[in-house]
Amino acid sequence: MRLALPLIALATALSFTSPALADETPAAAPAAEAGTPAAPPRLIVAISVDQFSADLFAQYRAHFSKGFERLLQGAVFPSGYQSHAATETCPGHSTLLTGVHPARTGIVANNWYVPGIGRKDKKVYCVEDEANPASTSKNPVVSPKHLKAPTLGDLMKKANPATINAAVSAKDRAAVMMSGHDTDAVYWFEGKGFTTFEDRKISPAVEVENAAVARLVDAGDGDLPVPGFCGAVDHAVKVKDFTIGTYRFPLKPEDYRTYAGGPRLDAATGDLAIRMVDELGMGKDAVPDVLSVSFSQTDRVGHAFGHEGVEMCIQLAQLDATLGKLFDALDARGIDYAVVLSADHGGFDAPERLNQEGYAAAKRISADLKDDALSDAVSRATGITAPEGKLLYGAGSSGDIYLGAGLTAKQRKKVTSALVALLKANPEVEAVYTAEELKAVPVPQGDPQDWTMVQRVRASFDPERSGEVLMMTRRGVVGVADPAPGYVATHGSPWDYDRRVPIVFWRKGMAGEEQPAPVETVDIAPTLAALVGLKEPAGTWDGTCLDIDGSEADTCAR
Template identity: 70%
Template sequence: MRPVFAPFALALALAGAAPALAQEAAPAPPAATAAEAAPQGPPRLIVAISVDQFAADLFAQYREHFSQGFARLLTGAVFPSGYQSHAATETCPGHSTILTGAHPARTGIIANNWYVPGLGREEKRVYCAEDETDPASSSREPVVSPDHLKVPTLGDLMKRANPRAKNVAVSAKDRAAVMMSGHTADAAYWLGTKGFTTYADRQVSPAALAVNSQIGALVASGAPALPMPAWCAGVDRAVPIKDFTIGTFRFPLAAGDAKGFGRSPRVDAATGDLAVRLVDEQGLGKDDVADVLSVSFSATDYVGHAYGHDGVEMCIQLAQLDATIGTLFAALDERGIDYAVVLTADHGGIDAPERLRLHAYPGAQRLDPALGADALSAAVTQATGVAAKSGPLFYGAGGSGDVWIADGLKMKDREKALAKLIELLKANPQVAAVYTKDELAAMPVPEGAPQDWTMAEKVRASFDPERSGDVLMMTRRGVVPGDPSPSYTTTHGSPWDYDRRVPILFWRKGLAGFEQPDPVETVDIAPTLAALVGLSEPEGAWDGRCLDIDGGSGDTCAP
């Protein structure tokens, strides 16, 4: 196995040394540009990058400052108005769309978690990437599995066409790695309690063990704060939330703080490090059969949840991520691999309501506790007399959107309880829309430009009659679930465009750059990449369409 590309190892070892992006000197141009001669034939490696919670608004806010990885992508095909078209804008559903070309209504991944009231275990919540039939599995400590994903990924299809194709994925989150690689991953890694790990029936490879050793040394020693680029100064200001503040944290790492490592920009550097090691270990891009490498960077999501979008924390995070992606590209260049890249996000996000209200957004507010499952169960039982035989009357609710009713009720009691539930939800001023399972099942799957979809169409795109709730509620714009704490100030998951809009960027050496402002969808990515590697799928295989990333020549999507 070749040694890891030096800049990654150095970044982990120093853990806080300023990357090139943070220097005051004029940034160097990207290492490879579209002006270079284009390779002939399909690329040997597809690199699919997801930046968790990378909203289109964040991309627009910081794109002028990028000088490394993002800067290279900006010389390619840029779609600033991509859409995770559905309403369930969470990590698992979003990742499930990127390399399947299918909306959650077809992938079956309707949320990070859903409920099965009749499930034969005490816990009724099911995690999107678990095997709940395994007695050792729970939604919080899952036996990780891709079984819930109902459709193949691009990697699955490439291996079906040619078993020599390699399908590899890495992320700090298990659900991201699983949903991007699918059912036939040659290697899939995510961060566990003791470093990067994989499926229970597989051994952790030398590549992951090496990165885990570096992580262990770093966590044991700690590290100083990360540098703040000069262009972050404008957002470096404290905002009070309850008894703590956000807006000024610079990610110092205390010795022994594994959680702090995992929720900082450093976890993205480790993810990139492992991605490069897996390229070498798996021999990706080295033969005449195209491979796929999926890399999901999770720290933007962790930073967004803890500190919101408009403070110095997010600015530092994106500066660090720009450097990390640039180092990944440089490592692939150094290996002489002909690769094509797509970068997008699983969902967007919204800033903390407390800061939004300081910036002329009076409608930003916290979710009404009356919309939680326990509160709704109590209110409906008091009004109707209907109660579950054991446990709560309702599951879900709150920020999830879906509400499931308890199993084992008589039909008349079930109908009475659901009718009262719908009445209470529609009367709440924070609720924008309420739908029943039957109403959604009767609707056609939406088509056309995603920015024009009605609320019902957005919800229908992430509705699965086997898994979705009995009632689905959508909150109004600017309503943020959750009681804020120092590790959690805001979230995502709404049907509004701040959660749905994400950038989509394609790059390959020799690709003529252009920017297309019209809306496209993340389900367009898989058919585009499939065309790029010469993979032909039957009509109806995709919910999306092939995008002409050759700048109008039509070559990408030509049969």
């Protein structure tokens, strides 16, 4: 929260002499065309829409009429890329405000394995403090310790401690990855309300929002409205013994599980973001602040129902309204703010619907690519069994496979060779790499749409955390072997339906543009840094600054 007025004035004065922030007085700002903002914005609003693919953006952008409609007047990059292969929530969010690929953030997946770890649970969650005895991968003690790179908020607070760096999301990993290490407030939804780190208390604003959530859930609610443009996708598709495609998110009283899986939680996330702006005093002085807001429910709807049913149509219409409410609230407070909206990854529809729509190659991954099945197959081929735990961990979809603990160097070599041969012979596997092979590959540069498969994998490879073997499944293979109600589709592949995401910038007075270039999410942080006058040494970012003003003004030249 901002301090008393005299101290605010002092902090403002100090901001003008910060060695890492440009002079923020209007007199010192570079000349600009009429209507183009010249001074730094007072608030950066960094928005992530979880599992918001470039395909979904293209499909629905003509129907947006509230929050998205405003953003479409800004700088639109419809061909943005989460350019790496590990297209999951934690790696994707780790790129958005660090400006570096997962190879440098160290966030190679939502979870990785440490077979020799001194606990029964060998899986490590990306925002878990696994050294805490109370922590497990499913019930983590949340911590940013695994993030190796500073976020934009971290760097801005280092340059000027008066900067406020705050985040909110339904997911802990999203909020933590976007805010980083040096934070003023970080909240995510757990159980029946928003919570925070173990050593912090929720604020009065969070208590008020949690009470509002409780009132809604305890009372229950009816179906969510179906916009007229959803008619074409409002039909049932059979998956095993259940259907998807027609659900309208009715909410029974006291059903927090259903609440947490649908659009209403995005609305609460947006409401809490507004409350945080007020409570923390964000955007009120000359020191730029950062508010990260990750809307998680597009991802949860995508997993539960796929992309092409009425459920996703309802979700995006509801999110559009939520964004509109957030922007209207910031306008009402007179805050000069700049927005960036992107996504942590894309996604793929349920193969049953894709088959109906003519994508015959879409299929579910076979159970023989799960770690238990691979372990049995490799054991039969080599005669080697695990001295402790399992022989192999991971697998099951595109990603990392870890060798069990206790194997000799000779055994590890033999197991690795047999595993690679087994995977290369599998018709569902596109490519297989060993860690040793990937170590020799340079970190890729250039247009991400042109990267080879090994370059995509290298961009999310960390020798300290990645597996001994990495496999990539073929295009169209959905990494859900056995679908069930609530889980029919997923992401995580190296293909463009998972890699391509929109990147959109907006600020009042900025001349809009539509830019088809294949840019990356790692370009976001240096672009925003230029906007607020933050100067960092060469090599800080993997990305480059994007000129987000469609006029002759250059936002990268400030």
